[in-house]
Amino acid sequence: MSLRPFVTSAAIVAGAALMTLFSAGCPSRPAEGLDPSKVPETVRADYDVFAQRCSRCHSLARPLDSGITEDEYWQTYVERMRRMPSSGISQTDATVILRFLHWYSQAKIAEKKAKAGG
Numbered sequence: 001m002s003l004r005p006f007v008t009s010a011a012i013v014a015g016a017a018l019m020t021l022f023s024a025g026c027p028s029r030p031a032e033g034l035d036p037s038k039v040p041e042t043v044r045a046d047y048d049v050f051a052q053r054c055s056r057c058h059s060l061a062r063p064l065d066s067g068i069t070e071d072e073y074w075q076t077y078v079e080r081m082r083r084m085p086s087s088g089i090s091q092t093d094a095t096v097i098l099r100f101l102h103w104y105s106q107a108k109i110a111e112k113k114a115k116a117g118g
């Protein structure tokens, strides 16, 4: 008799539980991406998709600090990322992510204007 199948499935369950914990955003984890309290409720679901899909191969700082504020650029980038092997980004995700990036760009532009004293 072997205990192995039991041990393996227990490990999978534990692993899945851990992953759920992390994706739920453990508060003690260092902040990655945006402070969710600064993201309006209407944008939060879109942000969640972005944060999940676009943090797979690099940090969220890569898109967030890129300085890109034009929708056309975002379209090109998101499409390029989406087409990478095993990106896990669907066409539907891309639409949602672009909606978030549009909001983010507008917020960035407004921030820049405010800093310039406008």
Ligand code: HEC
Residues within 6 Å of the ligand: 053, 054, 055, 056, 057, 058, 062, 063, 066, 077, 078, 081, 082, 084, 085, 086, 087, 088, 089, 097
């Ligand atoms: C499959 C892995 C993968 C995923 C998923 C991914 N990226 Fe990337 N990303 C890369 C790689 C590799 C590079 C660097 C090479 C390049 O620029 O093409 C990169 C670079 C970038 C850059 C910087 C490009 C530059 O010229 O400096 C931006 C912006 C970016 N990604 C945005 C995103 C966004 C937005 C998403 C979610 C839609 C995303 N990435 C998801 C792999 C990925």
